[in-house]
Amino acid sequence: MEQLFWACLAGGVLFAIVTVILGDLISHAIDGLLDFLSVDALRKLRPMVIVSGITVFGGAGLLVLHYTPLGGLLAALIAIASAIAIGALVYVAYVRPMENSENSTGFSIHELTGRIGEVLVPVPPRGYGEVMVKIGHGNTNQIAASFDGETLKAGERVVIVEVRDDTLFVSRLDETSPSNGNKDERGEIG
Structure with a gap:
């Protein structure tokens, strides 16, 4: 024994x-x-x-x-x-x-379509910049291009319109437009 x-x-x-x-x-x-x-x-x-x-x-x-x-x-x-x-x-x-307690920070870049982000590096009309998007409890920085061909300044809030070739195509988020009824990023009226 x-x-x-x-x-x-x-x-x-x-x-x-x-x-x-x-x-x-x-x-x-x-x-x-x-x-x-x-x-x-x-x-x-x-x-x-x-x-x-x-x-x-x-x-x-x-x-x-x-x-x-x-x-x-x-x-x-x-x-x-x-x-x-x-x-x-x-x-x-x-x-x-x-x-x-296991958490995954993994995400697909294609899941970012429709999300709100903030411009970190200015996006020229024909070129690339960088945006920060909140994912879960963290943030991700991604390469971005202007969807509308407009200059987007650092600090501006943008919406991700589509994702092509690992690049986010973004457009300025117009928060005062009557079409969105002054909704915040969660879609709630402010």
Whole structure:
């Protein structure tokens, strides 16, 4: 029984060291390991939870075996209970919150059509400038050209009319025009 405990402890520590060095590569390779199981609760287990449980099983088993008068079977039962408890704690305290916190800042440039932006680098009638567009909680700066052939000064608000060849074609946003009823960028009347 002692060899099993040592193997689990050593394997877990080795996995932790390799994970620090190779990072997400191993996690993605092992992530689909439990996909063949039909039970949803088992599919949610992640390699970090499984390996932490195995490591705790080995460490707890060695501690109980060496520092208590209990035999191998009772040491294994206590080690299993410890592994389940710590594995659940790792899942609840670390894995689940991290799954919920993932955000993607990726976007397609074609999704910018119709958005409001601000000119950063003046856009000449026949040339290129730069506009800043708000995406989610951040901003993106993109190359822009005038859709109407007008000069657009720095600081002016513009609307993206179309996207061609990775260039935003923009037009001055006329916020006082009666046609838009003084709507702000969210489309609400101000």
